[in-house]
Amino acid sequence: MLEAKSDKKQLEQAFEAFNRMSAELDASYQVLQDRIGRLTDELVEARSQRIKELAEKERLANRLALLMNELPGGVVVIGGDGVIREANHAASTLLGCSLVSKNWQAVLAELIDQEPPSASELVLKNGRRLSLNRQHLRDVDEEVVLLTDLTQAHALQEAVNREQRLAALGEMAARLAHQIRTPLSSALLFAGHLGHAGVSAEQRERVTKKMIGSLRHMESLVDGMLNFVRGGRMVSKMFSVQSLGLDLVQAIEPIVAEVAGELRYQEAVPTGARLAGDREAILSAVLNLVDNAKTMVAEHLILSLNLTAAKDKLLITVTDNGPGIPEAIQDRVFDPFYTTRDKGTGIGLAVVAMTVRDHGGQIKLASVEGEGCCFVIELPLAFDTQDSVDLLESGEPVVAGFSQAS
Template sequence: MVLKSRRKTVLSKISKNVLSKDISGYNNLILQCIPSGVIVINMDGIVTFCNPSADSVLGIDCTKEKDKSYLNILKGNSQVAQLIKNGMKGETYFRKQIQIKADGGAKWIGISTAILYDDKATSLGVIAVFSDITDVKELEAEVKLKERLAAVGELSAGVAHEIRNPLSAIGGYAELLKRGLAEDEITSAVDGIIKEAKNLNQIVTNFLSFVKKPQPVFNETDVKALLKEILPIACHDKGSGRIDINIKLARALPVIEADHFELKMAFLNIIQNAVQAMPNGGRLTVKSGIQYGMMFIEITDTGGGIPKEIGDRIFNPFFTTKEQGTGLGLAIAHKIVESHDGKIEFKSKKGKGTTFIIRLPIRR
């Protein structure tokens, strides 16, 4: 009985050993065949594993190198070597995109790294897994180019549409001047030309404000004081009825790093948009506070609201539902807020009004 028991123990150990070897061999086969590159480096900086895909992606040949240190094997790929060096210090990366030189040209790779531990949580080394994403990056660039061209076409159409009316008016006034008018009629026609020329200048100014990349000059800015400064200006709209202003600004609102002029323009555009949404009068509420570590400013009107079907287009340049609007105010405000690492969003109910929420970082 004792002999049988020993035989069973020995056979069990042999079976487990064979199974372990089979699994190890199977895992190794998988690593050798997968299309992603895999490199394993121990804590001494020696490459202990490098699959064929790693050779192909990085343009190296691990098997031919006598010096197996990662610094030698990756001598032509300094960025990859640096990530591995950082990994040995405890840093990890997930799908980091870097451009490398391989096979006489440049290519993009997406790389992830992790630290290898044994069952006692002792660091054994670093594993790096990466793939060639050059085709993906080229496709992204192609899509971005098409988007830019589409945007240019849309902007051009918008500009053409906006300048057509003032130009037509100027042409009409010029025709009248040619006919020989009375003195008071000449004065009226000239005033009309001057007015339309100013409108054209405003359209061009707004357009340039939108297309130029914001380069904010950050200084300490008191948002509370800024809002109090612009509210009377923004609410003075001849085309609107009586506007009641309700201010609910937090008392302890901190000073933030921002571009005073650009932030003023953004708030002015949003508040004017709210006022214009209430042609028969209404209530404008401006609220501020701190939430999720960011400053928020809410601007609420009691206008007709924004229809759901156009909600995703209101920040597009030249999109407007107003007869006299240029469709650039909200687009410019959106761009300015983003240049401050902030966010702008809105919520609206038909017949109830709209609230724009601007979130700005307190610390930069």
């Protein structure tokens, strides 16, 4: 009897424990269901948000693709291997061929037949001129090239420059007539002497030389005016700044030696720095400044020639120890046919300024009367490699120089 009661009690306890466990399981299951519901809602919301983000990104990508394709300028994306990965319609139109999957340098070699006038400009075989703006994307090892058609702008600028030169022709003609009057009168006077009966052979030779000198002076005046008015196209090629410096030193040394002077040369430019343009015209422009200094300093000329790099510009500085130029006339020294010398033509500095402008640069004058002159020619630089650009930006140019007395 006692055993039956004990078994019944144990059974009741077991049922109670089972009921408690069932209740706990039901509660846990309900909590789990609630958590699953919340997680499901969160996943649905996250998925919906992700779909919205992807749709927005796709919309932006499509918009950017549309904008890129509709841009009036050309856009070319070049991979690290030099192969064109993307190009918009304008780029294909400007270059006249399909571009994607082609090597960029091979495309340029096919389309141009001469060295570009500068690192940021191209002249195609068909005469079209394009500006190039490059941006390297280091994170993805790609380069973006922006192309802009400069053909019409260049033609208009040439027309404007020509019109400006022609507009100055009237004033130049008046100055030329004034400049020619003196050597013409001298030539006529010398010619009259030759007609005298008692002129000896020695006198005839001396007068003839003077007359020829006067005529050649007139010829130089006329030639200078024609060169200035015509302007003309320069022969554009790429050349190194270092070689330009060496050629200048070789050309200037004998000029300075004529007046027993001293040449001081200093060069501080990156090794890969280059110029684009007419090498002979630039040489001639600098030598014109040197010749001007020699004319102003009769003896003991001290001439300094410095080639330095400032950002993406080359500065060619020519300094002398001459009498200087009065401040009142410094604004006129680059005007054609303006001169303060009896036998000056007034053409030299005008042609220098024109040459510098034709190369996209500018020339500046700094002078204090009695303390010499300092002319600074500023020209745009080009480079062989990106390393040379980085070297320039790092402020670590290659320095060379010397001082030589004749």
